[in-house]
Amino acid sequence: MKINITKQSGIYTLTSEQILPLSLKEAWEFFTLPTNLDKITPKEMEFRITNNPPNKTYKGQIITYKIGILPGISSNWITEITHLENQQFFVDEQRFGPYAMWHHEHHFEEISEGKVLMTDIVNFKMPFGILGDLFAGKLVKNKVKFIFESRYTILEKFLTS
Numbered sequence: 001m002k003i004n005i006t007k008q009s010g011i012y013t014l015t016s017e018q019i020l021p022l023s024l025k026e027a028w029e030f031f032t033l034p035t036n037l038d039k040i041t042p043k044e045m046e047f048r049i050t051n052n053p054p055n056k057t058y059k060g061q062i063i064t065y066k067i068g069i070l071p072g073i074s075s076n077w078i079t080e081i082t083h084l085e086n087q088q089f090f091v092d093e094q095r096f097g098p099y100a101m102w103h104h105e106h107h108f109e110e111i112s113e114g115k116v117l118m119t120d121i122v123n124f125k126m127p128f129g130i131l132g133d134l135f136a137g138k139l140v141k142n143k144v145k146f147i148f149e150s151r152y153t154i155l156e157k158f159l160t161s
Contacts, residue, residue: 001152005141010133011101012141014122016148021159024110027118028087031106032057039158042150046074059084062095069098079104100132101125120148 002017020027030036034053041047046068053063061081068074077097084090087108094102107119126132126140 001149003145003148003152005145007141010130011123011125012137012144014120014124014144014148016120016122016152018118018152018155019111020116020118020155021114022116023114024087024108024116027108027116031108031118032090034061034063040151040154042147042154044068045147050076057081057084057090063092067098098127099124100127100129122148 003014004016005012005014007013022030033055034049034057035055038047038049046066048066049063050066051062051064053061059081063079063081065077065079066074067077075098078095079092079097079102080095082091082093089105089107091106092102092104101124103123105119105121107117107121109117109119111117122144124140124144126137128135
């Protein structure tokens with residue numbers, strides 16, 4: 001697992017890499033099934049999809065969620081799939097939610113037979129400008145990092161059992 005977070009011009013960028021013991025087709029089918037997001041998100045995030053997306057991700061798709069942002073406080077979140085290249089990558093962008101900006105790229109690259117390098121690149125910006133960053137930037141940065149560390153562990157257990 002490799003996770004890195006940087007910040008430039010008020011925008012945080014998280015990059016996460018994980019090698020999956022799957023074929024490219026299997027990885028693509030798993031990660032483009034919207035309901036699988038529930039399976040790989042840490043339980044403490046109280047994450048749930050609130051609309052009924054079809055079993056296939058497509059460009060222009062809208063997915064709505066409810067997510068815990070602090071204990072006892074949840075937020076509605078709406079994302080749109082803005083880009084998609086079959087078995088290569090897709091991008092979800094926040095249309096409404098807790099961030100001033102959220103742009104998440106999901107990349108898949110077959111590195112050998114039965115192994116895929118999955119790379120997530122997430123660019124996000126706190127709401128309320130510099131005040132939001134001062135008061136919650138470190139907390140949110142650590143929370144986003146925690147989500148991807150947890151996903152790594154969940155996927156390791158799920159895919160090897």
